[in-house]
Amino acid sequence: MDVREVDVVLPCLDEAAALPGVLGALPAGYRAIVVDNGSTDGSPEVAAALGAKVVHEPRKGYGAAVHTGLEHATSDVVCFLDADGSLDPGELPKLVAAVAGGEARMAVGKRVPAQRGVWPWHARAGNAVLAAMLRRRGLPVTDIAPARAVGREDLLELGVQDRAFGYPLELLIRAAEARWSVWEAPVAYRPRAAGTRSKVSGSVRGTVRAIRDMAGVLR
Numbered sequence: 001m002d003v004r005e006v007d008v009v010l011p012c013l014d015e016a017a018a019l020p021g022v023l024g025a026l027p028a029g030y031r032a033i034v035v036d037n038g039s040t041d042g043s044p045e046v047a048a049a050l051g052a053k054v055v056h057e058p059r060k061g062y063g064a065a066v067h068t069g070l071e072h073a074t075s076d077v078v079c080f081l082d083a084d085g086s087l088d089p090g091e092l093p094k095l096v097a098a099v100a101g102g103e104a105r106m107a108v109g110k111r112v113p114a115q116r117g118v119w120p121w122h123a124r125a126g127n128a129v130l131a132a133m134l135r136r137r138g139l140p141v142t143d144i145a146p147a148r149a150v151g152r153e154d155l156l157e158l159g160v161q162d163r164a165f166g167y168p169l170e171l172l173i174r175a176a177e178a179r180w181s182v183w184e185a186p187v188a189y190r191p192r193a194a195g196t197r198s199k200v201s202g203s204v205r206g207t208v209r210a211i212r213d214m215a216g217v218l219r
Contacts, residue, residue: 001076001151003029003100008092009069010034010052010083011062016041017195018085023050025089033072034083035065063167067160073152076100082146085193086118087111094185095149104183105154106175109147111189118189130169139176141184144168154180 008026012019012034023032032052036044037060044054057068066080077099079092087109095107113119131142145168155171158178162170175182 001100003075003077003096005075006030006077006079006092006096006149007069007073007075007152008032008079008081008089009066009073010081011037011065011069012039012043012047012083013037013065014039014041014043015083015085015193015196016043016046018083018193019043019046019052020050021085021193022081022083022089023047023052027090027093030079030089030092031075033069035069035072037061037065059163061164061167063160063163063165063170066167067163070152070155076152077149078152078155079149080147084196086190087147088188088190091147091185091187092149095147095183098183098185099149099151103181105180106148106150107183107185108141108143108145108172109187110141110143110145110184111147112186114188114190118191134169134172134176137173137176139172139182141172141182143184144172145184147187 006029008030010032026032033055034047034052035055035057037057048054055068055072057065070078077096079096081087081089095109098104098107111119127144130144134141158174160167160171160174
């Protein structure tokens, strides 16, 4: 696989305050595709001014934004990362290397909190339950990761259907069913950029909504 250039899909909803730091931290050769999911804070304009490719996805939902970004990507290996500043784009090359080198069909990040309070108890508990379900299906992961690298054609062929918060779980379930090798590596999980708010882990309600979407995938 040619990994001299790698597209990075960044689903985005009101992340204007975080985008300068996230885009500025992308390694050389890593090209941002910011998929705006209905921001009202000027996120698309900020991203465009910083040189990112901006795509608009009017359908609400994490999965919708991620899939649209995938469709606009052209690199052999594509990365996916939250746009809120909680994850360091500088850690993406190790995930890409695992895929490009044939060590795994998909590489995912295992979040390691950089400080206390970064990962609220309700979000961590929900994640642990879902990860345990995946391990029972034979996929050795400990996190429903928001950071991942995967071959573009492989992911398109996998046919993930969920367009809401169930997307990451369905992706891993389908990967397990397809007997993909999945490599997990620790990545630092930092506080979100000031001026942004989590749509999932920022509240018990958001976490419950995400788990509801993911539970629908398990039916």
